[in-house]
Amino acid sequence: MIVIEFYRPRSRSISPIILDFNGTTPPPVEDKEVAAFWDIGYSNNLNFEVLAALQYGNSGSNETVLSLGWANADTLHIDVNQRWYAQPVTSESQTSINWFNKMPTIMYEYVQKWSTGAIEQFETIQIWREASQHETALRIHYGPSERAYICYRVKHPQKGRVIVRFDNALNASPQIGKVKLRVSPYEKVCYWGLPGGPVRSDDDIPPIDSKIPIEPQIQRYYIMQPSISCNRLSDDLKILINNITCTWQRGQFAATGNIKFCSRIDMERAIGQQLKLVINGYEFVVICEQPSTSNRFSSNSYSASIRSRFAELAAPYQRERNYVNTVDKTLAGIMADILENTGWTLDNKMIDYPIPEGAFSYRGLTPAAALLKVASSIGAILDINDTTRTVSVVPEWPVNPWSTEQATPDVILNDALILEHNTRDSIQPEHNVVFVRGEQQGVACKIKRQGTPATDYARDIVDNLITDVQAARQRGTCELARSGNKRTATIRTKLKQDLPPIRPGMLLGVRFEDKLYKATVDSLAISASISNQGAIMVNQTIQAVRNV
Template identity: 45%
Template sequence: MFVKLRFSSGYEVKTSPLIMRFGDDGGPVDPPEPVLVETGQEWRVPWRNGQTIESATTQRWTSLAEQRDFTHAWQTTEAVGQQVQCAWLNGESISQHYQLAFSSSHPLTGTDFTWRYASLLPSEQTTWLMRWRTKSPITGTDFTWRWKAGPLTGIDATMEWWQSPHEVGQSVLMHWGPYPWQWICYWVAHPFAGAVKLRFDEQSQTYTGAISMRFDEPHKVCYWGLPGGDQRGWDDVPTNEIKVPITAPLARSYLMQPTFSCVRVSDELPIILSSFKYQHSRGQFAATANMRFMTKIDFERALGELLRIQVNGYEFYVVVEVDSSQLKFNNYNYTATGRSRIAELAAPYQAPRNYSNATAKTIAGIMSGLLSDGWTLDNKMIDFPVPERVFNVLNKTPAEALNHVARSIGGMLLCDDATKTVSVVPLWPVMPWDTADATCDVILNEAVILEHNTNKVVAPEYNAIHVRGEQDGVSGRVKRRETLGDRYAPDVTEPLMTDVQALRQRGSAELANSGTKAQSSIKTRIAAWLPPLRPGQLIGIQYEQYLYKATCNAISIDVIITQNGALSIKQSAELLKNV
């Protein structure tokens, strides 16, 4: 509603003011006087220091239709208790009652919680009851929960807990998970906080230029590692065993449809091959490949190119490098050899050079600095700091220098040619003496193994070794656990041994290489349920009542297309196991 005031004539002085009335014509209506609503708050805290110590707090709020009471009491003599009462009234329809009591000497303490809809739903009720006894002959906790919604539907659940009377228990919740690694930096020989004093002992003179003030730059060291927190040292942190082995199925027969194709990566041009052999072993930074082409045209199209070869759906990248041909009467063979894609960082594509760290870095930073052309590092070794001018490599290509660093710290290189990622992993991901309790990466059975040959390689077994650095390095003794450490391997001296973790990783690899080993060679298939094996994997062979475990040292994949067009695909693996 709007009131419009219109002035149609000039202002004139009136003898009486203008009165505006709303409502009854009988005269002005006065507003009703406000009704006083009493609202009070009261606090009472008595304290007595004698036979009875009591602390009570009472708090009340009241209004016309609402009420809430709070009572808190504490006693320490015959009965120590705490009581809280909360009531809420809104007319006569909703009621809530909550009571909590605690006693250390009284035989029974109870907690009652009741919610009722008195007027609206007289047939519905929820009751929660919890009791705790600490002095009775039998300690127990009762938990009862009832819910009823009408005479036909009902759920009644009861849970009880009993234990001996004087037992004391504690429940601790601990979240465990891998910490994300990050760069951790600290200052070395950092100067103390101070002040710069400027003293003027001569009169001012005209001077053109600026006054240079030089301060020594603090020495900062960064390394890639675990952040601080409630955790143990690196060498004691247990691994989360979440690895699920790839298990070949056991069947009466296996139906397989082998596939084999090759294309040139630059333009996806198909290249036809009649045979393909792919080999890789630990210690090699690149895998080697031998190819035979179907025609001279395919041979010429592939020279100096990067090929993507698919074997039963699994991809392999090969750079064709060295070609050869054999011409006979009515028989022409065009073959070539190559390496995996990491060869892009080796000769002849990269020239040999010298490397040195002008500043302090971590070993992961040094290895990452050796990569280029889109290659990235995935370091799975324990990182450690390397002081400046300690890393020095002469006349090596980036791939050779990276492989040299990996071998120096007890690791090896595994490359993902599709994503151009170099992984640095331990030379022995599972120590030979720990294979019994380790989880296999791949488990085969006798049905999928075409051939299995074993021979013994005899070598002395060591259980201790001295590993040393040089001028800025450290030295230490690495001993195989649960042994006397009395059979020493030849000492190892390496400039990169600048941290205890470096000694531990290199010494462990040297001790794992020693000892008499069973060298096995197996032949199996490649299928959707059995991917190509990789060096460093822990391979298991399941016999009837025995699981044979060994570390994969080298792999070989053979693809042959016969003259009648039949396609044969097999893979072989060389396994090592301590005996």
């Protein structure tokens, strides 16, 4: 081994030292394997040491030329271009090493090719590049912070070295390949929390309530101009109808209803197709299924059942599937996997949390049923926008029934627009504590209602998606909200420009008999009909639930 030490910075780009092995020393009797390796160490000192170990074969003329350049810099960049050839008469080895400085950011690419034959050739190309362009964007956030994964390094990565050795000769057959060097990422630890330092649990953080409710203006007279239109979504062909009803409920993935056509031809044009309904300016997309006819003396009727557009992800339009998370996922990641390649977009309003590998699985479910299963496991429902093909996962109880007095409703309905108001009470036990736990890879939590002695236990909840405290908290809160005496109000009102459809999951405020009460919408039914004289009637009927 030859050790060459340089104690001063270079004054020329090429070293004047040339090593020649073609002197008086006789070459070896037998051919040797040609091997070359470099172990280059560098630091911020003035001393640089380059170790070069060379072996050469038996040939008529052996010559090795070593050219080295060096410099003192804080950051070093190296380019190495190396070639050598072996022939029965001449073997030559040449190495050229250049050093550059002032490279703040370095990226490394390595490409290696080799082949054998009458002439053996080896090429090594090493390219070092830097990021010369930098972008800086300023973003200012305001309002409450959202939870996220906060990660930090367990051990700061330390500098190391890479040694490439070629110890064996190539086989006789030609070979072409690549050698890839991969550097594993540094080890990290992540936890789910709020940024900005230690923060207490969500219950102790006061909500910022900036919601403005929808409240129609009270008028002496209300002028109604209802309108209904039905078109086939594929080619915009007009379909004549004279009656339609559609119902949305919590706990369902699609609305259901019935549609009545003006003629048999209209029914045949609509069966198996997606229809776009525009009722008082609000668009709905439904799938027309299961036709039925009724023939009487001088009276024939043609109708069919309908479901909302999200039913295209259910039977019979989608086959049943099996699923298991083979890698670590989050709640939103699993729901995104279910909707993958379906054309639908996910809008998750629930608190996300990690799910370990193999913790969740299902068998024999369509995408619509699987997504509903995931949502119900954490106390959520599906809010479908059929026009934009968006699936929102929202809490079943947006506001806990015992906290509605301080909450701002989504819609406030005054008694001037209430056509019918009925109530019905149901008596059931009230619970203030529940045990929620997962399965093999889950957690076990005791969820209690704040400000209660936690003495009335609900039935235990076991679900394989309870893998985090946030999952147990959301599911346990939903179970406690379902308990207790309930009063269900059935309200029939109009569908106006300033009174949109009141969808399930909304918090409804009702001004009735000089009082304002708040309840959670459980179901919505929209009905529209056209009489023989051409009069159009449009109503919406809401069922809202509250504690009593």
